[in-house]
Amino acid sequence: MAQANEQQTQSAMTQNQPKESVYSVKNLNLWYGEDQALYDINMDIGDKDVTAIIGPSGCGKSTFIKTLNRMVEMVPIVRTSGEIDYRGNNIFRKNYSVEDLRTKVGMVFQNPNPFPKSIYENIVYGPRIHGIKDKKTLDAIVEKSLKGAALWDEVKDRLNQNAFGLSGGQQQRVCIARCLAIEPDVILMDEPTSALDPISTAKIEELVQELKENYSIIIVTHNMQQAARISDNTAFFLNGELVEFNDTNTLFSTPADKRTEDYITGRFG
Numbered sequence: 306m307a308q309a310n311e312q313q314t315q316s317a318m319t320q321n322q323p324k325e326s327v328y329s330v331k332n333l334n335l336w337y338g339e340d341q342a343l344y345d346i347n348m349d350i351g352d353k354d355v356t357a358i359i360g361p362s363g364c365g366k367s368t369f370i371k372t373l374n375r376m377v378e379m380v381p382i383v384r385t386s387g388e389i390d391y392r393g394n395n396i397f398r399k400n401y402s403v404e405d406l407r408t409k410v411g412m413v414f415q416n417p418n419p420f421p422k423s424i425y426e427n428i429v430y431g432p433r434i435h436g437i438k439d440k441k442t443l444d445a446i447v448e449k450s451l452k453g454a455a456l457w458d459e460v461k462d463r464l465n466q467n468a469f470g471l472s473g474g475q476q477q478r479v480c481i482a483r484c485l486a487i488e489p490d491v492i493l494m495d496e497p498t499s500a501l502d503p504i505s506t507a508k509i510e511e512l513v514q515e516l517k518e519n520y521s522i523i524i525v526t527h528n529m530q531q532a533a534r535i536s537d538n539t540a541f542f543l544n545g546e547l548v549e550f551n552d553t554n555t556l557f558s559t560p561a562d563k564r565t566e567d568y569i570t571g572r573f574g
């Protein structure tokens with residue numbers, strides 16, 4: 306009995322503990338040259354959550370997600386202010402290793418973009434760069450990553466074939482497997498299903514649900530039904546501002562801001 310009470314207390318304590326954040330975004334502003342694209346974004350992104358970013362075209366969704374791995378800085382005219390703490394460290398800090406950040410934070414893009422190489426070579430590309438040479442280790446990484454991306458059974462007998470020979474949905478899962486091969490902590494997905502048919506889309510959505518056991522996932526989507534189906538939390542962006550960020554059920558059932566309500570009910574966008 307005493308043990309049962311102790312377990313109950315333990316469980317209540319766990320439930321009441323605030324969830325750890327993988328990212329804490331503080332007063333983030335971003336400009337492309339003279340044009341401001343993000344305005345004073347503040348947001349804590351939960352560890353092992355699926356976080357959806359929604360909003361109309363041009364509202365800053367891609368810009369925001371690409372800021373989380375500092376990929377946005379590939380555009381030379383970009384300037385930022387504010388802070389993004391990843392696991393407690395400001396990624397804009399002087400001497401912060403962008404290389405390490407990108408090892409921890411993988412990215413999957415809108416259009417599947419495998420390398421023009423075999424399926425096997427696509428997956429081992431990252432691990433090889435990190436110095437792994439042993440064939441058995443690489444074989445194991447390929448199997449684990451393809452299983453993680455729910456693709457192993459479909460391709461295990463043709464690992465040496467060019468990835469371009471796969472369907473669009475399979476190519477996207479190769480890209481996800483390539484991302485898993487470097488054992489990331491976070492996976493950023495920028496409209497990963499917008500170029501895919503409904504069956505491939507459903508497979509990726511199912512996969513996201515499985516991946517969240519082990520990874521924090523931040524996904525940009527135009528598709529509100531998709532955000533509602535797969536995410537724990539949703540952020541609504543409009544004109545570069547974060548209008549509302551809440552758990553997905555609340556945001557879609559009782560939005561706090563009129564602009565969110567107008568968007569999710571299809572009044573604009």
Ligand SMILES: Nc1ncnc2c1ncn2[C@@H]1O[C@H](COP(=O)(O)OP(=O)(O)OP(=O)(O)O)[C@@H](O)[C@H]1O
Nearest residue numbers: 337340342360361362363364365366367368369380
């Ligand atoms: N490389 C760039 N140079 C200059 N301005 C840019 C660049 N990329 C994006 N922008 C501008 O930043 C703003 C936000 O664009 P962004 O692509 O982040 O929006 P989005 O919400 O992802 O749009 P979409 O849903 O259409 O992909 C837009 O005004 C866009 O024109």
